[in-house]
Amino acid sequence: MARRRQAVTIRHVSAAAGVSLQTVSRVINNEPNVRAETRDRVQAAIDSLGYVPSIAAQRMSGSRSYLILAINDRERTIADWQARQGTDWVDQMLLGGMLTCAEHGYRMIFELIDTHSDHVERELLAAIAALQPDGIILTPPHSDNPQIVDLLAEQDMPFVRIGSQRQDAGIAVSMDDAGSAATATRHLIDHGHRRIACIAGASDYELSGWRVDGWRAAMAEAGLDTAGLLDAGDFSHASGRAAALRLLARPDRPTAIIASNDQMAIATLAVAREQGLGVPDDLSIISFDNTPIVQFAQPPLTAIDQSIAATASTAVELIIAHLKGAPPPASLTSVPSTLISRASVARHG
């Protein structure tokens, strides 16, 4: 392969504009101490030559890399991709993240990292060393993985923790898990339900706990008992199925179930059907995530929609603001979620 060189460099621009490299650099980086007239002349040269700075060179000289790393869990992401069930978490992240990056002249690089592996640290450090990103976006379950969080904090790497509530390190952006679980619960209570069960998500995701908390809080607020109404899943269809079977086998079976994700909600729907229970008449269901799949269920499921795109976009904004020297947000940033009402909730009693 031929040695690939930059087509047009800062040198060409400086020659064309008749100024020093330094002045061109100042114009590129919007720095002060350039006369308006000089700035215009340089900008004209940049435009006419079609000059774009090499991020490799910018990074080399100790400045920004204009790269933001978005890190997702390898195992789960690949499983979702292979399952082809329409899970669009990654797409929504890119939608919110990439586009917002682009607006600010940054680029988002998407990386997969194993949470469970004993060499998370090595993997992460390798990605950082290779790419030298200006910031990192952590998604669950990485957001609350102490190994990762501590490592980034030590490295002084700016990072956002999506779906986290902890404000000890990095910048947390909550997706209001507790609040939206409470919203879902209240929605059911308003429809006359009293025995509202909850199927929790995988325990290595802190958000699983927040969702349970929200459900519990809304139940308590309405003076309703939650004993025997909580069952544990791990976000998989199989676990949702098992939980639904247990819940619906109870003598005082719940009249409504909140599942902590769509797969488990779909599994619950299937179990109800098998048992001759009509949805929503005999059993109401609300799911979490609102991936495309739930629109196609029979009946379409009422679901909590946490805007991943908005969250990713916020995460990028926060990192870039931080890079520009803005102080960290005073309070926990929280991106609101919405309850999308479909046909899986009916009035009870």
Add this chain to the structure above:
Amino acid sequence: MARRRQAVTIRHVSAAAGVSLQTVSRVINNEPNVRAETRDRVQAAIDSLGYVPSIAAQRMSGSRSYLILAINDRERTIADWQARQGTDWVDQMLLGGMLTCAEHGYRMIFELIDTHSDHVERELLAAIAALQPDGIILTPPHSDNPQIVDLLAEQDMPFVRIGSQRQDAGIAVSMDDAGSAATATRHLIDHGHRRIACIAGASDYELSGWRVDGWRAAMAEAGLDTAGLLDAGDFSHASGRAAALRLLARPDRPTAIIASNDQMAIATLAVAREQGLGVPDDLSIISFDNTPIVQFAQPPLTAIDQSIAATASTAVELIIAHLKGAPPPASLTSVPSTLISRASVARHG
């Protein structure tokens, strides 16, 4: 922000191993002319220090960037993301592309570029200048966009054209559009159909043409007439709807329709239902793409599945082989597709 420097550089390694920078470089790049013992010593130092080369520095010194750019159409990709219909083209690309890149020590960077804009060239050149990728993967409709293809050829940039048949520049990787359309057509012919219609895709996608060609060829091969059985869509639901309406309004209406993508197939299904036509008994449907959505249709749609993941993976392999100096493939590389049989095709007559 503190000036962020590489934590451990080649210099640290060379000091630790007691060799020159160059020798370390040789070990990193698996180059010859290093004694096994020296190599081991250097490798040990690399491992114990957790050294990972900076790709920025590697790029700077005129070598590889270990970056492969995957370019998709901005407008369509964003529309798909926003529609949240479960279209998983991007996910499948990442699945095949990112993982294969990782296996070879490369990284895939995902970019969106407008095909239709009059500044495609500027956009592309900017991405190349900023990122300095070692290779580029073009997806439809970029793969056959002469502005883009010519530009890359001029730049001597290695690139793969996914879904293209043209072998004039870059490396084409066909998804066998004609072949799979023929397969779908034959499948219907085998089920006794004679009047098999085809709804074509957007005309700015060359693959739309290949699909029509395949259908036409299989029809001709079976001695069947295609007059009046071809209608044009643009991949949108609305266009599929319009085409289906026209097709089904014919006095000798088709007994089967092949739609060039899932959205148009779903639209066709809806039109059939409105007109009181049972699917598959009164009308058989085969769709293209096999996105998750078609499994959830009523009935689930028989579809052509072109493995995007396998195609992306092949694309990456071809680029990397090319970078290593391998000669370009002698004949057009084609990734086979499969007909996934579901419930939207019935025997006719």
Add this chain to the structure above:
DNA sequence: GTGAAAGCGCTAACAG
């Protein structure tokens, strides 16, 4: 305001 010099981490080209 502007410019000159030095160096980021790495590899190419050449010595030995």
Add this chain to the structure above:
DNA sequence: CTGTTAGCGCTTTCAC
């Protein structure tokens, strides 16, 4: 087989 030298394109630091 191994080491030395000279940059890559840009920003930093410091001089003017």
